[in-house]
Amino acid sequence: MTGLIVLVTGVTRFIGSRLAGRLAEHPGVDRVIGVDAALPEPAARARMGAADFARVDIRNPLVARVIEAAGVDTVVHASASSTPASSAARSMAKEMNVLGTMQLLAACQRSESVRNLIVRSTGAIYGASSRDPAVFTEEMSARSVPSSGPGRDAIDIEAYVRGFGRRRPDVRIAVPRFADIIGPTVVTPLTRYFALSPVVPMVLGRDARLQLVHELDAVGMLEHLAVGDFSGTVNVAGDGVIMLAQAIHRAGRIPLPVPALTLDALSRTMRTLRLGGFSPGQVKLLSAGRVLDTERLREQVGYLPQFTTVEAFDDFAANLRPALAPETVRGLEVRIAGTLGARPLPNVPALVAGHRRPAAVDLLAADDPPPASDVTDPGDQGLGRPRLVGITGDGAGAPRRRRTR
């Protein structure tokens, strides 16, 4: 039984590179080819581990040649709904996401070897409004259909995927819809938003429910779908919900309620100061919130996210420097109680984020790329030497080798 030959897109970013690396180590996978339009940075290249890299812009029909030449049978389109944080990249993102997906699907359709297709989608497809049902299941569609941004792109992408499914019914297609991905490494508009310090603007009079997926769970989910046999759409989100104001407080920031009308002006100012602005979709998310139902994930897919929403957020917030630390708040409480002569209540945490399930050790056991100085290890025999191949065939030099466990 031969192993899979997997093509992973978007390997310049965390999800794609980490996924490529993990798939390369998977026993059921023979070969992984990571593609992207630009060369990955050293950190991303190190995460890719034993995976090959091919510099291919998926909007270019040449991707079909790569698929054909390597005999790819599993395509994981991990960059389909990526949300880059810089505004310049965001305007490119629509082109890359939608047109790139169209070309990739065309390439898969022509190929005879492709048997499995995983296309990353997003929960933004459900939109966010105050008139939405509290929890979205996979059959529901948006009440206020998003007209632009990642939600709109996801609607288009899923429509193309459905069309592909009709033309190629022999291909197993899985479309995971991810809640907002968060973690210590990813950079998304949401992580930039929470990293603002010491105040984080929020819409006056609104508080949104947020559901998050840890970056490692996102990678694990894509890996599980790639090597497994689930077919269909599935919502992917960590257990539990966090409110926006609660998240801002947990990150040690102070929420600043801003009237909705002045949010536009504020967004423009923030863009000028390069602090990141607000897209309309993001404003809607932060006003109304959105929660995905994960029953299909729990019952049918057989992969459970190991970080709850709160745990994922806390893992991300641990890397931030708090403007208002919990110790300061506790100290204030104790001091005020003391001056007024009352005995303060003991500091028992009301929210126990819970312990990670034992399997989480698996996700974390893979070492993060070692610091640059720690790279040359002539005794390292574990993995084959990764090959860096340009589309024109010229090598770009030996990449840094990742240290094995």
Added chain:
Amino acid sequence: MASSDIPRGRTESTGPRLTGPAPSAGGAGQPDPTDAATSLPVPATRRRVANPETGWKRSLAGSLAFVRRRMTGDYEVDEFGYDPDFADTVLMPPLRALYEKWFRIETVGMANVPDVGGALLVANHSGTIALDAVMTAVAVRDHHPLGRPLRMLGADLVFDTPFLGPISRKAGNTLACNPDAERLLSCGELVAVYPEGFKGVGKPYSQRYKLQRFGRGGFVTAALRTGMPIIPVSIVGAEEIYPLIGNIKPLARALGFPYFPVTPTFPLLGPLGAIPLPSKWIIEFGEPIPTDHYPDNASDDPMVVFNLTDRVRETIQQTLYRLLLRRGHPFLG
């Protein structure tokens, strides 16, 4: 102030005992040699006897702890946005005061509300604003033996409004739509619906206690699909809090409200008109109507839905008349 973090038990045991010899000393009441210290006067700073906090100090400590939990984001929220910490600490006290002192609400039949499992409470709706819904929630939370929270289904308008929308979610309420109703019922929650809707709250004073049309029976469908019992609830007293004597339609349309109420005090007295009149309320929870004995696709059968809706409506109407007789005077009842 580090001692505040030490549990009380420990501070008490490290201090000298002031109340006679220890029971462990010989058992016969002979003084323990270590108790020699108790015969000497103990400096006040070392005394650590359990000192019960007076009422206001305890509530101050509680409020400070609440603020600390808010500022550190240390509270739990469920998928609907229900925040029990906020609801019980911030929303319940003033509403409880209204419940007990202003409206003097009497509840009847709380035994009909189950201790475990979901149920759909269907009530009449009146009073210009949804105060009767809020009071019913306080009734169940405070007077049910297990203090169960009541989750209510509200109109779109509530959740669109800034401030009111998020606060309503934190109180445990959600949109009046079938997916949410079924989800809550399947999770075993008590769900309250007010099928009269805006027609009920906005009915003129002359039509008080006459039930309006009960919508399309969507609530019955939710109960049938989940097999949860329907409990008819009759609320008497809410009609008199803001007696509606008129409606300024153009203003309502301009502001996007379903109606712009005119009562004897509003808009004549301006903001003072927002104070409700102190009528006497009675809330009766009727006998549960089970729905699990119907066949599987009964929720699609319009006759079943229609009959159930009618039955609930009739029960509520008859109970209302009975309670009105029992109450007597609306304000002095």
